[in-house]
Amino acid sequence: MEQEIKIPTTRNGKATFNAIVESAIDLFYKQGYHDTTIGNITTQAGIGAGTFYLYFPNKLALYKYILMELQHDIRRRIAEKVASVHGRYEKEKVGIETFIQYALDYPYSYNIIWESLYIDKKLFIDYYDGFAKRYERGLKQSIIDGEMYDVDTELVSYILMGVANFVGLKVLLNLGRDNDDLSSIVDNVMKIIRTGIFK
Amino acid sequence: MEQEIKIPTTRNGKATFNAIVESAIDLFYKQGYHDTTIGNITTQAGIGAGTFYLYFPNKLALYKYILMELQHDIRRRIAEKVASVHGRYEKEKVGIETFIQYALDYPYSYNIIWESLYIDKKLFIDYYDGFAKRYERGLKQSIIDGEMYDVDTELVSYILMGVANFVGLKVLLNLGRDNDDLSSIVDNVMKIIRTGIFK
DNA sequence: CTATAATATGAACAACCATTCAGTTTATGA
DNA sequence: TCATAAACTGAATGGTTGTTCATATTATAG
Structure with missing residues (x-):
């Protein structure tokens, strides 16, 4: 039921993970949770859409x-x-x-x-x-x-x-x-x- | 920018209007605003999807x-x-x-x-x-x-x-x-x- | 009764979005 | 250097939803 968050091991991975979190905080604040799409987050983080799912199973997690x-x-x-x-x-x-x-x-x-x-x-x-x-x-x-x-x-x-x-x-x-x-x-x-x- | 709400004139129209409002209150409470669709509201109110737009320009109004x-x-x-x-x-x-x-x-x-x-x-x-x-x-x-x-x-x-x-x-x-x-x-x-x- | 306005319908359309995946690049430890 | 694992990509897919519209029904004033 509750899927896991994947913590990255390498330096690059950690940077990407943080970029996702920072972008999400900014966007959740500015547009709210529901109006923030995975696409918004990955674009602002400067990564591909699929990369999000390396670390988080979904937006709620x-x-x-x-x-x-x-x-x-x-x-x-x-x-x-x-x-x-x-x-x-x-x-x-x-x-x-x-x-x-x-x-x-x-x-x-x-x-x-x-x-x-x-x-x-x-x-x-x-x-x-x-x-x-x-x-x-x-x-x-x-x-x-x-x-x-x-x-x-x-x-x-x-x-x-x-x-x-x-x-x-x-x-x-x-x-x-x-x-x-x-x-x-x-x-x-x-x-x-x-x-x-x-x- | 701000479209108008249409208040119905006939008895039937008023009943439909109220059914929309009552259903929306119930659904906004139970599932929240964002997870409530116009389809949910019209179904619960027992009316067709298009009927909603007779009275309200959109969900926000x-x-x-x-x-x-x-x-x-x-x-x-x-x-x-x-x-x-x-x-x-x-x-x-x-x-x-x-x-x-x-x-x-x-x-x-x-x-x-x-x-x-x-x-x-x-x-x-x-x-x-x-x-x-x-x-x-x-x-x-x-x-x-x-x-x-x-x-x-x-x-x-x-x-x-x-x-x-x-x-x-x-x-x-x-x-x-x-x-x-x-x-x-x-x-x-x-x-x-x-x-x-x-x- | 009849003309007209009000009310109602739901299929169809277009936009949006979460998620997947086959393939690619990059980092790292040995 | 090289094998392997980690990280990354973005087009493609499928599902959902808001909104429109041509058509149909119902109510009401005269």
């Missing part, structure tokens, strides 16, 4: 490969940054900031991840479910440490993902005003998360 | 029509419910609850709205930008009334949309645990928005 790479990349980056600061408040702040900065550095990432909902719903569910479960661990520890109220950690995971995703969306698509200074945006977000919005 | 209908429907419903209670806290609570309840009642709505990002990015931007601008008006008034801290209303709009969307996603896709009692989920969300999460 290529998309899954890219999604997994992205997922690992984002998680690793957030984990590194978060580990470098102390206290849940600081960790939360750095987590949100890193997430949004990642979206700004790699604007295609947002598009490609969200599009999974329309390519294979299971991919989307696994992505956010996995993200939430990682989140929960940190939150649970913070409650034990007395830094956080005794909240429903699972619900808070989704709330914080929602906040990061939609503020990121605003910044990325430049919706509304004041999207220049990321650091000040994150400060504002944290202030709201810290104290709530109602008097 | 049909999608836009459905998206606009949905947008009006959601906004109207939220506006009605929110108008029936007093105080910003209660309004916010009812707004989030109505939004999630709508997603549960019409599970296709989520899919179809988010998919706009992959059909025509402008549709997506207009949708959320419009939603945020409406939100802001209410928040500004609440600050004047002294019910809310002097927050960045635009930022808070996106934060609250993010919360509602991701908690809605969790409930709709049944991610994690405890998705049965919507009322208690909303209570928890409100508690967190009210007081923040950090001690």
Whole structure:
């Protein structure tokens, strides 16, 4: 059912493989998954149409490969940054900031991840479910440490993902005003998360 | 550039038009926009392939029509419910609850709205930008009334949309645990928005 | 009842696209 | 250098889909 990706062994093969992946990322971002043809990808990569099938059984397998790479990349980056600061408040702040900065550095990432909902719903569910479960661990520890109220950690995971995703969306698509200074945006977000919005 | 939708005049014509729209909603939800063919829609609607083109110039125009209908429907419903209670806290609570309840009642709505990002990015931007601008008006008034801290209303709009969307996603896709009692989920969300999460 | 407009049909056409494959070139290890 | 494996090619194939159109049916106003 699930065919395999063939990882090349030679230097040339690796270059071709990378050219396919890079072209696909660019095209999936610019035209979306469904409007991107194998022909588009191979042309942009500067290779023959048949060469694609040396490495990938089909377009879906290529998309899954890219999604997994992205997922690992984002998680690793957030984990590194978060580990470098102390206290849940600081960790939360750095987590949100890193997430949004990642979206700004790699604007295609947002598009490609969200599009999974329309390519294979299971991919989307696994992505956010996995993200939430990682989140929960940190939150649970913070409650034990007395830094956080005794909240429903699972619900808070989704709330914080929602906040990061939609503020990121605003910044990325430049919706509304004041999207220049990321650091000040994150400060504002944290202030709201810290104290709530109602008097 | 933008061709017109033809609204039928007779009773039979209206029935056919509705059958097309209902079939399309069902299929866009189940298989996604791109995997739904005009043939699928006309077959499910029980009409000939050519009949589709009596009313819609192409698939995109049909999608836009459905998206606009949905947008009006959601906004109207939220506006009605929110108008029936007093105080910003209660309004916010009812707004989030109505939004999630709508997603549960019409599970296709989520899919179809988010998919706009992959059909025509402008549709997506207009949708959320419009939603945020409406939100802001209410928040500004609440600050004047002294019910809310002097927050960045635009930022808070996106934060609250993010919360509602991701908690809605969790409930709709049944991610994690405890998705049965919507009322208690909303209570928890409100508690967190009210007081923040950090001690 | 009848003329006319509205509605409906589905075969036919043309464009597009994923995938295969027989043959060619290139790299590499011995 | 040379044998072998890896990498590469692009024309050809077959299936799918959006859209048109000549023709047919149905509804309705007068």
